[in-house]
Amino acid sequence: MAVNRVSVGSDGTQANGSSSNPIISPDGTKVVFESDATNLTPNDTNGQRDIFLKDLVNNQISRLSVSANGDQANGLSSNASFSPDGTKVTFTSIANNLVPGDTNGAFDSFVKDIATGSITRVSLSSSGVQSSGGDSGTPVLSPDGTMAIFQSNARFLPQDNNTANDIYLKNLTTNATTLVSSSSDGVPNNGTQTYRPSFAENGSKVAFLSNASNLVPNDTNNNIDLFIKDLQSNNITRVSTASDGSQIAGATNQYAISPDGSKVAFTSGATNLVPNDTNGRGDVFLKELSSGVVTRISTNSDGSQLNNTSTNPVFSADGKYLAFETIASNVLPNNSAPGGGVVTKNLSTGETTFVSRSVDGSTGESGINPSLSADGSKIAFQSFSTNLTTGDTNGVSDVFVADQVVCFATGTRIRMSDGEVAVEDLREGDVVVTAEGTRRPITWIGHRHVNIARHPNPEAVWPVRVLANAFGNGLPQCDLYLSPDHAVCVRVLDEVLIPIKHLINDATVARVKTEAVTYWHVELDAHDILLAEGMPVESFLDTGVRHFFANADGFTSLHPDFHPLTLSDFCRPLVQDGPIVDAVRMRLLARAEHLGWSLTSEDDLHVLADGVRLDPQRVSNTARFILPATAKDVRLVSRSFVPERVRVGAGDGRRLGIPVRGISVLDACGVTRVLPIDHPLFVDGFSFVQWHEAEAWRWTDGDAALPAVLWEGATGEVVLSIETAPEHGQMKAWLAPTSTIEVDLTQDTSLPRVA
Secondary structure, eight states, X not given: OEEEXXXXXXXXXXXXXOEEEEEEOTTSSEEEEEEOOSXXXXXXXXXXXXXXXXXXXXXXXXXXXXXTTOOBOSSOEEEEEEOTTSSEEEEEEOOSSSXXXXXXXXXXXXXXXXXXXXXXXXXXOTTSOBOOSSOEEEEEEOTTSSEEEEEESSOXXXXXXXXXXXXXXXXXXXXXXXXXXXXXTOOBOOOSOEEEEEEETTTTEEEEEEOOSSSSTTOOSOSOEEEEEETTTOOEEEOOBOTTSOBOSSOEEXXXXXXXXXXXXXXXXXXXXXXXXXXXXXXXXXXXXXXXXXXXXXBOTTSOBOSSOEEEEEEOTTSSEEEEEEOOSOSSGGGOOTTOEEEEEETTTOOEEEOOBOTTSOBOSOOEXXXXXXXXXXXXXXXOOSSSSTTOOSOSOEEEEEEOOOOEETTOEEEETTXXXXXXXXXXXXXXXXXXXXXXXXXXXXEEEEOGGGOSSHHHHSOEEEOTTSSBTTBSSSOEEEOTTOEEEEEESEEEEEEGGGGOOSSSEEEOXXXXXXXXEEEESSOOEXXXXXEEEEOOOOSSOGGGSXXXXXXHHHOTTOOOOOGGGOSSOBOOSSHHHHHHHHHXXXXXXHTTOEEEOOOOOEEEETTXXXXXXXXXXXXXXXXXXXXXXXXXXXXXXXXXXXXXXXXXXXXXXXXXXXXXXEXXXXXXXXXXXXXXXXXXXXXXXXXXXXXXXXEBOSEEEOOGGGTTTOOSEEEEEEEXXXXXXXXXXXXXXXXXXXXXXXXXXXXXXXX
């Protein structure tokens, strides 16, 4: 399972302050977190904890705790969360300059639109009056984005006379603010702690924690309980009860509602929820709301109880997986996780997988605050460990994302004892020939179909094509297609495994856009090196990812006592960054040039106006286009490149098109319309704003959307002018060979030498 640190700058610079509380977007493409660091984005000089957004596709990072015009917050910001569609982020801040008229000197709840940069304060009364005499926080948006809930100890309504925390619902359409944390007949709660609201069942219900005793009858346990309020009927139910409905003898601290609203996971130290709960520690429990049945989730794969506290459960969006954190030492065999960490639970099979592992397969010192992507394939978490990735020397808490499923694409030929056989035609029991010539039986073949056209992040699952001879003569013998995390075996002083995604150069090793793909993997009786199209690549090693394959259940039923292996079971060291990877990448670039690839600075700049290509007239650094004023979708298109993929050590993983300093439109009336290049409307296809002295400029990514407000209301034709800034950087994109390069297979020109 690959682990990557995301609390780093766009160029990979590690944070100079602690980062925490990550939330991964539903589609798994972004992570939002809070950080004290001042070097993650340019011009961070406020000395405050801020909210940051990391794009996992292009590695760009941006600061969200800023006003609509980009002014940085003058106070602390925290508790960020995504809207269910991933387009907005909610957070809490005490800053008074994020929106106009914020003069209450208190923490407030805000909603930030990622695309437009607009920001809204939701902790207001129905008439728009700001809170006084109390703080508001932990805002959450409803699934349809029309409502927000937040907690506050301020008084927004006359009937709220308890001077303690309450849960409020804000209708973002009508601006109405209503009290949620009340009994079915509207009596405010009498507790001292009411907090952590969330929506359930598509926004029709709200869940929260409270130690109030007057929300439901017969609440006499004097503990914090979990309640669910029906927003239509106002009925309120206590759900942190035993299977027979009796109240529990311990507090409920954290919880999560399943996406379909049928289940709730919660943390409790109670010992009367399930039989044989004798560990004397807090556990994570799962309750079926229809039947009331309660089961303990914080167990090992074999059902044995953990020997220390587990907490902070979170569901994947499809409801199939539950992640939680634990400080138990026996979550792995032989007590090999003494500090505990983040684990995931497959709710269908009961399989428990330890996530917070180091690069060598050992466990990290800690892992907390997990957050799962929609399909459960990625998990974000916070850790103080320094050995989860290489080069972690900042000595502070960081944010990480773990993900991995590694496979061959359909059609890949594997070397067998009787010749080359397509992977989809292999069967368990067939005998492969390894790179060292050893014969090994196939013990399992996994497969999974990916509908990439419907995937939330298509590029993340595109197959990686390794061109014939990319690594050397006959390596591979013909084009080879692998999943991004599949490791190839290379020799740099010694043999190592490197996931192919870390060797992408957009020339001989590149992602391939496709609508759908079926991935396969081959498991042997021990992890080893197969020959796929003559290329040495790894066999399958189950580090807890078998359940991602369509036929995983069959294996589980045949081998019920099987436990996932760890990264220490790799047949070769797994290397994901550092000088070894850099050495291989440099040799691959040299090999690409040997095969006829070349770099060009010709940008092929043009405009697509409602799908029609328009070429420019270029004068010096300005490109002018004649554009119909009726155009609705106008995109600035060019060749693009990733600096780190054409020059090792460039330190920039962004996809870049052209550097732009100005965009304007001249209409038929002779009026010039200008938007400054740092305007928030330049979002889709534009990188962050960069400054040189007093001049602003920014890169496109090769396919940037231009805001129609530039020519809105114009008639006839307009002249679109794009002023480039070549002094700030020039394109270096790969061009494929114009003719086939003949490779002499009798000469060893392998770069690098492959095991």
